[in-house]
Amino acid sequence: MKKSLLTSGLLTAIVSSLCCITPVVAVVVGASGIASTFSWLEPARPYFITFTILTLGFAWYQILKPKKEADCYCETPARPKLIETKTFLSILTAFAMLILAFPSYSHMFYPKTGSQTELVDNENLQTVEFSINGMTCASCEEHVNHEVNKLSGIISSTTSYDRGNSVIEFDSLKTNVSEIETAINRTGYEVTDRKEK
Template sequence: MSTGLKKSWIAGLFAAFTASLCCIAPLFAVIGGAGSASTYFGWIEPYRPYIIGLTILVFTLAWYNLLKPKNVQKDNCGCEVQKKSFMVSKKFLMVVTVVSALLITFPYYSSLLYANPKTVPINGTVNKKLASVKFSIEGMSCEGCTSHIDGGLTGISGIASSTTSFEQRMALVSYNPDSITADSISRKIRKIGYRNKIISKK
């Protein structure tokens, strides 16, 4: 029983981590400076609902097996068998369940972990005439990816602002054409880890 419970929470925790790996990877990429790593796990996104369902099923079975009534085991002397270890206790399963819930919901709060992009002066002034370029973005797997892109473009010389939409799979960037070109911005986005294509320029 204890071995089965241990396998259950390990499987559940692994499934929860896998379900959100497509959004956790970009954060690791920012921390580690490996932008292209964020696209390696984008393929997981279509399967995310199924993996979440599997996680819920595994933990439901684990809790059922732990909480269902059972006879107290005794040895040949009539003494109760030694208590189970913490690894197969209710408290530990509760901790693992909470951690798994945090992993599953990671895409909904991951943007809070990225630095908020700020509009910065361009070459010491904000009065220069700005141009804008719209990109189609490939490789985004959750809302956290928008912060990954906008945060990665923030502070680059010549870029005034960046607004990325996960729903539309697009990014709108305002920039100073005297300092940077649309093609250069496209290369910057690819370096961050997302394939893109210029849709329009103004």
């Protein structure tokens, strides 16, 4: 089994989820603007996943196929190198599968922002819907919600990458539409339109 086969399988798994890993890293390091850096990779994700599965499948085939009997009675090494063992390939496969599934559980890595349960006068309550470009997974949704909820006066924020929007309910005495738009744009995703309700 070649090192390049394992390396390419692992790298492809990482690249396939890079668009969803980056927003989490951005929140952790405090660099929100880099969140959308790899969103252009999302359309190619199915190809990366397929390549990863085929590469690891071939590696498993190589390690599990029956060994040929030696033609000579030469001395063979008693223990294979670690990289040539089923244990190493099992660990690598498990790690690759965790990385491939990252978009489905990435939301768990976002810090919870405290909900603001202040009483708001109905005449100060305002709702706005932003159309957002560049979101590709649940991690993107959480990143937008995280940034918006840092603002004072946010009552609720519901973001959907499927619909490409975010609906924000807020107290107009404590924040305004342009501050919210700035917070969303700070994530690296782009607000393309807004509708005040």
